[in-house]
Amino acid sequence: MTFEWMKIPFALLTLFIVVNYGLLLTALMQKIAARVGGRYGIPIYQNYIDLLKNYALRSAITHGFMFYLGPVFRLTGGVGLLLFVPTIYGSAMFSNMSFAGDLILALYFIFFGSLGMALGAGESGHPYSAIGVSRGLSQVTMAELPLALAVFAIAVQYQTLSITEIVAAQQGGFLHWTxxxxxxxxxxxxLSFLGSMMRPPFDVVLAPQEIPIGPPTEYHSAYLALMQTNRVIFPIAKIVIFMNLFFGGASNWPVFFVKVFAIYMVSVLVGVVFPRFRVEQSIRWFMVWAVPIGIAAILIV
Amino acid sequence: MEAFVKPGEKNRLKERPERPVKQELQPRVVKTPDGQEITVEPLKDYYCEAPPRVHPPAYAKIVEDLFNWARAESLWILGFGTGCGAIEMRPLMTPRFDAYRYGIQWRPTPRQANLFVISGYLSVKTLKRAIRSYEQMQNPKYVVGLGSCTINGGMYWDSYNTIKRLDRYLPVDLYITGCMPRPEALLAGFLELKKIIKAGKGEGANRYAENFDWYKANQKQVIHDWDMPDYSW
Structure with missing residues (x-):
């Protein structure tokens, strides 16, 4: 297999579009949640300013080597996830670095950032970080289980582990979607998606009202800015996978924007309606409601 | 309590007798699970002793102006209510006044905040925590004194246990007068603070570093159980 160097600028272009779309989309979702609460909410461009401000802070302190690497791992998880998944179906420009077995790699990348974050936050030495990490890892691990079951189910259904082929099998009208x-x-x-989006009812890990915002308690300045960058890339990258696996993928950018917005809205809608779960409640909820459905999905394929 | 030293002057007050260091802060030898013996010195191990440094605006003016604009439009307030004034912050987060419209947000940890609102009277006990929270914030950082208590003591003028003038302990950028100032006054104050920052005058963190000895002398004058290093980060 030869590597085409042209893929690199195209991948960077994908990244650029997704970062900007993510910054605006995240602000829009915050505004929607604010409107539900009767507020106007932040300006739509606020995320850009926050990011610039955090990169522009003059001082930063470190707690050690892993403290540096935590946000880097987190960002690697987000960017890697995005780059190994075909963003636009059928486009040579935006299929990025996707290859035959990318579905397994994607599953791995979803988890990669959380692990890096756990190491970095652990080194910060703050007890709240440690509590946040233990909460976060248990919840994310539990939320991964139904997703893994669903992915096995559709891998069996389509007899492939390539995301591109799964999208190809869903073309030809929305009734062909998974x-x-x-x-x-x-x-x-x-259901697993709700658990991994860090929105209510599953946001006990990062919610500011809980143990101060969990793993990133000690992160500041450019570290925090890196993590903010990841927090706009990662949800989109994750939604791209969901879109490709279950909702027929996107064959051009407008369809991509609309579908990503719609899938993101699912978690926002649930989030503004339902109150927050504690970790043991959310784990039980996943065990009772999501995992049996995933097993049933495998059984009936 | 009101005899203060001027900048650059030595502390003329008689030194107070040293209080014994608290039990949990004393150095001790701990045995690890694999049998090693290590010495733990909480006052050294848990804190950084490096004094604060002046961080000059080292960029070209146009870049610094852009950064100052970003800093002004993205004020992250430390969610630490020190006195009764904290109650006036709640309406700002909620639909009635909604300060998020102006880029003002609340952060639960001092690391990520860059605006410290001293909301009302500050008891000596709280001052200690306020100082530590302030020192953990990252440069540039701003302090807003809310209510008359932070200006001259207000109704706590002759209290035995509250400080009167906040700017003797922390570098204050802006005062919002009133007892209590209403949320509208707070919003007006924050908008005024934005002008100060955009003009490049919000250099409180550097003033704190430059006059560090003076601030520390003042702080130690009122805080008698000073069982921490001079600077926590």
Whole structure:
């Protein structure tokens, strides 16, 4: 297999589009949640200013080697996830570095950032970080289980581990989407999606009102800015996978924007309606509601 | 309590007798699970002893102006209510006044905040925590004194246990007068602070570093159980 160097600028272009879309989309979602609460919310461009401000802070202190690497790992998780998944189906420009077995790699990358974050936050030595890490890892691990089951189900269904081929199998009208051909797998995966988006009811890890915002308690300045950058890339990258696996993918950018917005809205809608779970409650919830659906999805394929 | 030293002057007050260091802060030998014996010295191990440094605006003016604009438009307030004035912050987060419109947000940890609102009277006990929180914030950082208590003591003028003038202990950028100032006054104050920052005058952190000895002398004059290093980060 030869590597085409042209893929690198195209991948960077994808990254650029996704970062900007993510910054605006995240602010828009915050505004929507604010409107539900009767507020106007932040300006739509606020994320750009916050990011610039954090990069522009003059001082930063370190707690050690892993403290540096934590945000870097986090960002690697987000960017890597995005770059190994075909963003736009059928486009040579935006299929990025996708290859035959990328579905397994994507599953790994979803978890990679959390692990790096756990190491970095652990080195910061703050007890709240340690509590946040233990909460976060247990919740994310539990939320991964239904997703993994759903992914196995559709891998069996389409007989492939390539995301591109899975998207290709769903072309030709929305009734070909996994959403309609294997609804149980999609339900299990979407429940898992709620758990990994760090929005209510599953945001006890990062919620400012809880143990001060969990793992990033000690992160500041450019470290925090790196993590903020990841927090706009990572959800989009994750949604791209969901879009490709379950909702027919996107064949051009406008469809991409609309579908990503719609999938993101699922977690926002649930988040503004339901109150927050504690960690043991959310784990039980996943065990009772999401995991059996995932197992059923595998059984009926 | 009100005899203060001027900048650059030595502390003329008689030194107080040293208090014994608290039990949990004393150095001790701990045995690790694998049998090693290590010495733990909480006052050295848990804190950084390096004094604060002046961070000059080292960029070209146009870049510094851009950064100052960003800093002004993204004020992250430390969610630390020190006195009764903290109650006036709640309406700012909620629909009635909604300060998020102006880029003002609340952060739960001093590391990520860059605006410290001293909300009302500051008891000596709270001052100690306020100092430590302030020192953990990253440069540039701003302090807003809320209410008359931070200006001259207000109704706590003759209290035995509150400080009167906040700017003797922390570099204050802006005062918001009133007892209590209403949320509208706070919003007006924050907008005024934005002008100060955009003009490049919000250099409180550097003033603190430059006059560090003076601030420390003042702080130690009122805080008698000073069981921490001079600077916590």
């Amino acid at each position: 959403l309609f051909t294997n609804p149980l797998a999609v339900i299990a995966a979407m």
